[in-house]
Amino acid sequence: MKKVLVIQYSQSGQLSEVLRHFCAPLADSGQIELRVETLRPRQAYPFPWPFLRFFDTFPEAVYLDAPELEPLSLPPGERFDLVILGYQVWFLSPSLPVTAFLKSAAARALLQDTPVVTVIACRDMWLMAQEQVKRLLAACGARLVGNVALVDEAGSVGSFLATPIWMLTGRKGPLLGGWIPRAGVKPEQISGCRRFGERIERVLNEAHPLDTTLLRHLGAVKVNTRLIATERAARRSFLVWGALLRALGRQGAWTRRPVVAVYFVFLVALLVTVLPLSALLKTLTAPLLRKRIAAQTAYFSAPSGDSIGM
Numbered sequence: 001m002k003k004v005l006v007i008q009y010s011q012s013g014q015l016s017e018v019l020r021h022f023c024a025p026l027a028d029s030g031q032i033e034l035r036v037e038t039l040r041p042r043q044a045y046p047f048p049w050p051f052l053r054f055f056d057t058f059p060e061a062v063y064l065d066a067p068e069l070e071p072l073s074l075p076p077g078e079r080f081d082l083v084i085l086g087y088q089v090w091f092l093s094p095s096l097p098v099t100a101f102l103k104s105a106a107a108r109a110l111l112q113d114t115p116v117v118t119v120i121a122c123r124d125m126w127l128m129a130q131e132q133v134k135r136l137l138a139a140c141g142a143r144l145v146g147n148v149a150l151v152d153e154a155g156s157v158g159s160f161l162a163t164p165i166w167m168l169t170g171r172k173g174p175l176l177g178g179w180i181p182r183a184g185v186k187p188e189q190i191s192g193c194r195r196f197g198e199r200i201e202r203v204l205n206e207a208h209p210l211d212t213t214l215l216r217h218l219g220a221v222k223v224n225t226r227l228i229a230t231e232r233a234a235r236r237s238f239l240v241w242g243a244l245l246r247a248l249g250r251q252g253a254w255t256r257r258p259v260v261a262v263y264f265v266f267l268v269a270l271l272v273t274v275l276p277l278s279a280l281l282k283t284l285t286a287p288l289l290r291k292r293i294a295a296q297t298a299y300f301s302a303p304s305g306d307s308i309g310m
């Protein structure tokens with residue numbers, strides 16, 4: 001019997017819902033043993049988030065400064081044929097509970113020489129986070145064979161307010177008579193994740209090897225190349241300001257609060273200027289940069305391929 005392990009953490013329940021649909025065909029198959037592990041930080045992260053606490057989390061998130069986790073419930077030495085790693089993005093980095101897992105000795109033991117599929121549900125900026133996850137997985141000796149990325153239905157502009165409002169108030173919307181759209185991934189996209197589980201179930205039951213063709217031609221990811229420059233610029237700024245904040249104290253220290261507040265203003269200014277400018281530049285230069293954009297799309301959509309069917 002093939003064994004599949006799901007690693008998950010979710011604050012609102014969205015990512016758990018994605019994984020539930022994703023894994024339903026595996027759970028229903030009589031041939032697969034499915035195990036679900038929920039990551040439990042020793043000190044829980046709040047949801048909804050208090051305003052300053054939310055922004056005060058970015059230095060640790062970008063520097064992959066892992067919090068302590070409760071031990072997993074798996075017996076030591078247990079191995080799996082496939083690990084499905086669900087994660088959400090926090091400040092262009094994997095969320096801190098997932099970083100903590102990936103940096104743990106338990107992850108090294110579980111993931112060594114093991115095929116891994118990553119499943120992301122986030123606002124719409126996951127490219128830099130996946131670069132970090134690839135590095136952490138490689139350090140564990142894991143083999144990334146697939147990636148699925150789901151983004152909020154409101155798009156880059158609509159989710160710019162909708163997602164933070166959801167995180168800070170717990171209200172998903174729509175709000176103000178629809179001026180602020182609904183936050184989160186579209187329910188049809190969530191239920192549509194079943195198709196990935198169906199493919200995995202078939203490949204496992206037919207005893208085919210698990211390689212990077214596993215989730216091809218299923219629309220697993222859609223790379224928005226217009227966001228690459230913005231993500232890079234925002235990540236650089238997170239690293240610079242994050243270093244300053246870490247020098248000022250630990251997460252939650254009062255010494256960090258004034259700088260966090262200033263940084264919030266800087267970040268909004270950066271996003272409302274760099275984001276539309278770089279998107280406009282990308283659109284204008286797209287005809288000249290076709291080859292480069294195709295190469296970027298291929299790189300960031302690996303291993304599962306872009307939704308246009310690579």
Ligand SMILES: Cc1cc2nc3c(=O)[nH]c(=O)nc-3n(C[C@H](O)[C@H](O)[C@H](O)COP(=O)(O)O)c2cc1C
Binds near residue numbers: 088089091092126167
């Ligand atoms: C602290 C924090 C930072 C976030 N940063 C990002 C981000 O950089 N990019 C992004 O696309 N989504 C970001 N999000 C949204 C999450 O990726 C995710 O969509 C949301 O937290 C819901 O996930 P859940 O399943 O844990 O409830 C952030 C959320 C939180 C709480």
